[in-house]
Amino acid sequence: MTATATVPTSTLTTTPARRRIWSYWRFYLALSPFYVLFAVFGLYPMLSTIVLAFQRWDGLSARKFTGLDNFAFLVKDPTFWTALENTVVLFLMSTVPTLVLALLLAVMLQSAVRFTNVYRIAYFIPNVTSLVAMAIFFSSIFSTNFGLVNAALRSLGIPQQDWLGQPWGIKIAISTMIVWQWVGYNTLIYLAGLQAIPKDQYEAAKVDGAGAVRTFFSITLPQLRPVVLFTVIMSTIGGLQTFTEPQVMVGNSGGTGQSGMTVVLFFYRSAFLDNDYGYAAAIALSIFALVLLFTAINWRIFRGRSEDR
Amino acid sequence: MELSRRTLLGGFAAVAGGSLVGCSSGMNSTGTPAKKNAATELTMWCWPGGLGKSVLDDTITHFPDPKIKYSEIGGDFKQKLITTFNGGTSIPDITGLKGEDIASLLPQAERFVDLKTVGADSILGDYLEWKVKQATTLDGKVIGLPIDVGPTALYYREDVFAAAGLPSDPAKVGEQLKTWDDFFAAGVQLKAKNPKALLVWDATDLYDMVIGQGTERYISKDNKFIGDQDHIRKAWDTSVKAMTMKIDGKTPSGSPDWNAGLDQGTVPAHIGAAWVALDIKSAVKKTAGKWRLAPTPGGAANFGGSFLAITKNAADPQKAFDVIKYMLSADNEAKAFADAQIFPSTPAAYDKPQLKAADTFFGGQVPIDVFGPAAKEIPVAYQSPFDDSVAAPFHDELKTVQTGAKTSDAAWSAAVSKAKAIAKRQGVQ
Numbered sequence: 153m154t155a156t157a158t159v160p161t162s163t164l165t166t167t168p169a170r171r172r173i174w175s176y177w178r179f180y181l182a183l184s185p186f187y188v189l190f191a192v193f194g195l196y197p198m199l200s201t202i203v204l205a206f207q208r209w210d211g212l213s214a215r216k217f218t219g220l221d222n223f224a225f226l227v228k229d230p231t232f233w234t235a236l237e238n239t240v241v242l243f244l245m246s247t248v249p250t251l252v253l254a255l256l257l258a259v260m261l262q263s264a265v266r267f268t269n270v271y272r273i274a275y276f277i278p279n280v281t282s283l284v285a286m287a288i289f290f291s292s293i294f295s296t297n298f299g300l301v302n303a304a305l306r307s308l309g310i311p312q313q314d315w316l317g318q319p320w321g322i323k324i325a326i327s328t329m330i331v332w333q334w335v336g337y338n339t340l341i342y343l344a345g346l347q348a349i350p351k352d353q354y355e356a357a358k359v360d361g362a363g364a365v366r367t368f369f370s371i372t373l374p375q376l377r378p379v380v381l382f383t384v385i386m387s388t389i390g391g392l393q394t395f396t397e398p399q400v401m402v403g404n405s406g407g408t409g410q411s412g413m414t415v416v417l418f419f420y421r422s423a424f425l426d427n428d429y430g431y432a433a434a435i436a437l438s439i440f441a442l443v444l445l446f447t448a449i450n451w452r453i454f455r456g457r458s459e460d461r
Numbered sequence: 462m463e464l465s466r467r468t469l470l471g472g473f474a475a476v477a478g479g480s481l482v483g484c485s486s487g488m489n490s491t492g493t494p495a496k497k498n499a500a501t502e503l504t505m506w507c508w509p510g511g512l513g514k515s516v517l518d519d520t521i522t523h524f525p526d527p528k529i530k531y532s533e534i535g536g537d538f539k540q541k542l543i544t545t546f547n548g549g550t551s552i553p554d555i556t557g558l559k560g561e562d563i564a565s566l567l568p569q570a571e572r573f574v575d576l577k578t579v580g581a582d583s584i585l586g587d588y589l590e591w592k593v594k595q596a597t598t599l600d601g602k603v604i605g606l607p608i609d610v611g612p613t614a615l616y617y618r619e620d621v622f623a624a625a626g627l628p629s630d631p632a633k634v635g636e637q638l639k640t641w642d643d644f645f646a647a648g649v650q651l652k653a654k655n656p657k658a659l660l661v662w663d664a665t666d667l668y669d670m671v672i673g674q675g676t677e678r679y680i681s682k683d684n685k686f687i688g689d690q691d692h693i694r695k696a697w698d699t700s701v702k703a704m705t706m707k708i709d710g711k712t713p714s715g716s717p718d719w720n721a722g723l724d725q726g727t728v729p730a731h732i733g734a735a736w737v738a739l740d741i742k743s744a745v746k747k748t749a750g751k752w753r754l755a756p757t758p759g760g761a762a763n764f765g766g767s768f769l770a771i772t773k774n775a776a777d778p779q780k781a782f783d784v785i786k787y788m789l790s791a792d793n794e795a796k797a798f799a800d801a802q803i804f805p806s807t808p809a810a811y812d813k814p815q816l817k818a819a820d821t822f823f824g825g826q827v828p829i830d831v832f833g834p835a836a837k838e839i840p841v842a843y844q845s846p847f848d849d850s851v852a853a854p855f856h857d858e859l860k861t862v863q864t865g866a867k868t869s870d871a872a873w874s875a876a877v878s879k880a881k882a883i884a885k886r887q888g889v890q
Contacts (some may be wrong), residue, residue: 211543212569225886230879297727298782317711317864405853408860424540426850427565428886 184289204433212425222434232435234410235418236442241447242323243391246330247310251383253335255376258342259368272343275336286328287400291316294325316402319411326412328399328400338383345379347370381454388446392439395420415439462700498554499816500531500776503784506719507557508538511767512608512788513797518790527777527793529784539566546572555713555785558605560766564844565599574771575602579782587791588806593839596768599682605768606785609794611734611822612835613670613762615755616741618748620825621729627655631826634755641671641699643756648708651729658729659710662722664703665859666713670732671696671843672852673762679852679880680845686884689877697855711863719743732757734764735804736833739741742822749822761835766806807836847887854879 205223208216226232261271278286293300294315302312315321349372357367373380398412404421406413416439423432498504503524522527532553534541539562545552549836558566566573576585585593588607592790596605615638623629627647628637638644648660661667672678672693679688687693712718712728714737720726724745731737741752757822769785771778787793795813810816811833819825845851858876861867867875 210565210568212546212572229882233882292717294712295721297718298721298725299717314711314864319864319866405857405860408864409866410857415645421853424537426847426883429851431886 199435201433204430207430207433207436209429211429215430218430222431225431226434226438231410231413231418232415232438234416235406235413238323238406238411239392239394239414239442242327242330242394243388245323245327246334246394247384247387247391249327250331250334250387251380253331254383255342256379256444257335258292259348259372261339261343262346268454272340275339277336278333279337281333283333283396285399286333287397290325290329290332290397291401294321317408320411322329322402322407322411325401326394327396329401330391330394332448334387340386341383342379343374344377349375357403377454381450384448384450384454388450389443392443392446415442466532471525476488492586495647496549496774498552498776500527502528503553503555503775503777504551504782505529505531505784506534506538506542506553507769509533509535510558510801511557513793513800513803515800516788516793516797519793519796520784523787524780524784527780531823533653545861552772552774554598554772554777556770556783557608560611560768560770561849563595564848565766565846566707567596567604568807569711570598570602570604572593573604573780573785574775574781575604575772576606576771577601577603578770579778581606581782581786584786586678587809589808589836589839590857591763592766592806592840594841595844596770605770606789608767608769608789609765609797609803610806610839611736611765611804612832612839613673613732613734613764614831614835615730615732615757615829616737616877617730617753617755618751619753620748620751621651621655621658621726625658627651627751631753631755631831634753638755638758641702641759645703645706645708648703648741649706652708655685655726657727659708659727660730661703661709661752662719662728662731663711663713664700664709667703668700668759668856668859669764670762671699671759671788673764674757674760674840676840678842679855680848680884680889682843684845685890686851686881688855688880688884690720691760693855695855697859697869697873700859704863709863715740724748735828736765736802738822739802750824752823754823756827756831756835761839763836763839766804768883782840803872804832808833811836845889846862847884849888850887851880851884851889855884875881 162187204215206217206219208218208221225347228377257275261268261275294302296302296312296314296317299315301315305312306453313321315325353371353375357371362370393416394414395416398406398417399420401407402412404417404425406417415435419432419435419439422435465759472724511880517531521531533783537558540557542556542558560737585603589610593603593609598602615634617634619629622634628634637748638647644660651658651660675692677687677690677692679686681687692771710722710728712722714731714733719728719731721744723731723741726749731741742749745752749783769789771781771785775781789807791805791807791809792813794803794807795810795815797803798805798810799815805816811829816829816833817827820828854876858872858879862869862872
């Protein structure tokens, strides 16, 4: 870099294109804070993660280059496949209900006349509460003998369940919590999308004699498509990185039969409990690949047809 | 100076160059001699509640030169210490090391001062031998002085025991519940009289108790995997026995059900370290005074207990050692117990008045009468740096037996094969 300073400026100004770029240096300077911060706190950690994935490191001693060893162990590691399966199942169990509920609430909220702001604030509150505190709260709700859910079941005459001790119970508890947290957030995004749909389309539908259901499926849903794509991608990125809920509810082992062991929890355990940082970096790259894959799938599903137009 | 492109580029180059150097010093994390801290102050790190407050304040006034600068580090302590080691700056002179982390830090002994080189030999005998062993490397370096220990005892509700026709007096309970089989038999008797009261709070927790009573763990001293051998299988079978006898409450300690069950009588007993007393005391409202202590069936185990270590970066290791020696003297450990129930690692402290006090919560029983002998008889077991990683599959698979998803044998073989794979990855034979 210092070399550039000793180069005579004439070489820099030989081509007109070069000159044009350099004449804007003040603008680049104004933009630079973000890029400098990103390079230090974003790019550098990412690159070092990629390098680390090919090494053995216990956090303190010298790093050893081991080539593809970490990945070879990863594809043979039963815990990794369990974690992958859990993550996808949890993602589906939480994202689908979240988005469906959010859409319903948004449509209902749009037709609300009074107290709209009160509703909006109320829906958004779960999203800003402390995740750890809520996870503790939810594990109390789902606890076996003195939990709220089992108390309700008992009063209905249904036998109580060991929610946080059974594989499916753990998944239900975790996805319930994710749904509870994200419904409000997505509702508000859908609501903003609904506001942007031109009113005259609805009036035209009314004139044509379309009912509420027909209007929803023929006008509201197609018009909301880009917003739905946005929420699906955001939920994908968030959902595939589920960590806090299982960690607080069932601990670092992922609970019974490792049913709550998500990929990020597995990553955390490898790095900070097993001190196997190289392996953890390999897991992190696999999470990255997973999110990329899911995002691509979503993109095709929700954008594929609208791009043809 | 006029701001020109060239000076700017030069400035950026300097910054970028500097940051690269900064990053690379974190990279070569070995082989570099440790930078000595400045001798103007003595920095000390510990976690919240790790040291008694009055002892800490007294130590700071006792050593005015250099001034002790104490920092309380919250969150994941070990992680922050490792990060600081890698960063290479602001490394504390003295640091706490948690009991659960000590085994994995022993391979990093070169980052700490071997306390034998600064005169620890004369005082090591004052501490519990098995506890000092935990901080001793295979080639004999001692990297930490024990702050505290966590000997176990049986906590039980005397009223529930009496109502079921079991002995309720601590001495008689200790006599009758000598082995796990005695304990389980009592559990069956209790359940027959009182179907809601299950003597074993959680069979998977109990598994760790049995492991802790032995002299071997998952990996041997010569780095061989021994997790598939009889001593582990025995602990496994003991835990499974509690499940098959249907006296397993499946309420892990600290869970909401456990907290509620202590008062309700559904968790009439718990086996845990000395510090569990605080958890039980804070969880119960109605049953204070009804709890008693008896020796652990099958012998004492230890859970927890930390160390103070001196890093290689300390400006004056000798001075730092004088500080921790003073701080962890028998008198001060007794004070720390009075401060915050930090259970002493020096047997001499067990005779001090602070520990001899009777506890109304335990109906006037003197807890040290149970914990003192327990602390002295804890077996020494070698703990490999990879012990926790290898133990994880055993815990996971035992839970599947507990919920009835797998048979004991199927779960056992799954646990062994998973543990072997992890051990192999960590270079264990």
